[in-house]
Amino acid sequence: MDLEVRHLRALCAIADTGSLHRAARQLGVAQPSLSTQLKRIEQELGGALFLRERTGCRPTRLGRVVLGRARPLVAEMHALVTEARAAAMDDDGPQLRIGSTASRALAGWLRRLRARKREPLLQMDVSANSLLRMLADGRLDVAFVHEVEGSPLRVPDGLRLRVLVEREPQFVSLPADHPAAVHPVVRLSELAGDRWMVDPTVDGEWDAVHRMLRGAGISPRVLHGDYHTAASLVATGEVVTVCQPTCQPRPEMAVRRIHGDPLGVRLLLAARTEAELDSVYPELSQAYQEVARQAPGYREWLEEAGV
Known part of the structure; x- marks a missing residue:
């Protein structure tokens, strides 16, 4: 060898x-x-x-x-x-290497960047820390990441950060016929008897959910799995799970606020230079505002918060 x-x-x-x-x-x-x-x-x-x-x-x-x-x-x-790669970009036109954790704002962000003739290449990862490491290593140009409350990200030296949302409250998705779904705001005590699904590969997610449930004085059964699987299981009544407030409800799945907003994340855009942040931040902000307005529960939350 x-x-x-x-x-x-x-x-x-x-x-x-x-x-x-x-x-x-x-x-x-x-x-x-x-x-x-x-x-x-x-x-x-x-x-x-x-x-x-x-x-x-x-x-x-x-x-x-x-x-x-x-x-x-x-x-x-x-x-x-x-x-x-820099030489290839000069020859073939500018390509922007974007890393991102999951977000409904991605589609609108990429669409806006293409309209500016910046062709994006997308690298998805559930681990924000992995994306930041790729950015520091030069394998990405920018990274849009989520920092779970109580679990600070390990930000490599030399990176620049810009806050998109200081604290995005996390909602809960539950079966549409769940008794708690009749209310716009759900108390965790109403979900004490349900199975919860958590993706343990998301940096800080399991610790944060565990703290939230423990703070509510409940110890439910927990399943580990990715959130795509979780959505399917929510729809069939098997589990409930935390979700981003921009998540869209479906006929078989309701999205509700959690009383007291006990779980939040910070949304960050990272790059190696301020100039790179400046070049893509406005489009990301516009895309995020667009999906926030499209989510009824989150739109109401933002209006009440005066945001």
Whole structure:
């Protein structure tokens, strides 16, 4: 096995994150695949590069030697790719690499950018921290991310942030025939007997939902799964789940405010320069306002809040 730049990049990711799980997410690969790759690299080099401890991975003496040579090579390759992409943009027209967590504002944002002749390339990820890391590494130009209340994002040095919404209240989606759905505002106590579905891969989401439910004095049954699956299960009456206030109700699914607004997120736009923020923020703000007005419950909330 001959070592390639991708192998060196994997070693750097493991060292930087201190965890095979976090490194796999950063690299966009499955953890078992990264573990297998690491074992092959160690076999090729003749020794262990990391100590696997309960708290994570720590470089061995051999690992530190290898990392000392690997980092400059990875940095050089990163610079080469960045310069090549810049040259390609000059030849083929400007392309904007956008990273984003899920949002109904995305479609309107992309449409507005295309109208300005900025062709967007979109990278979706449930992990805001992963998108910020990609932005810092030069793999994205801007990132639109959600910061869950109580779980601050790990913002790499050198990034610029602009707040789109300081605190967006999170609503709840529940079956349309649920007894609590007859009210425009739902108390968590009315949902104590329901199963809740939470996506644990969303940074900070499970901790925040757990705090919210515990604060209400309830301990419901919780299922883990992505929010696309959750929407289907809500529609069939299996679960309830938190959702963004811009979420549109459907005949089989109601979207309601939670009494007291116990859960919120901050919406952020990130880039490496203020100029890049300036170039895309107005379109994002317009797109968000558009979907906010289209969501009846959220529109009423905004009017009551005087926003």
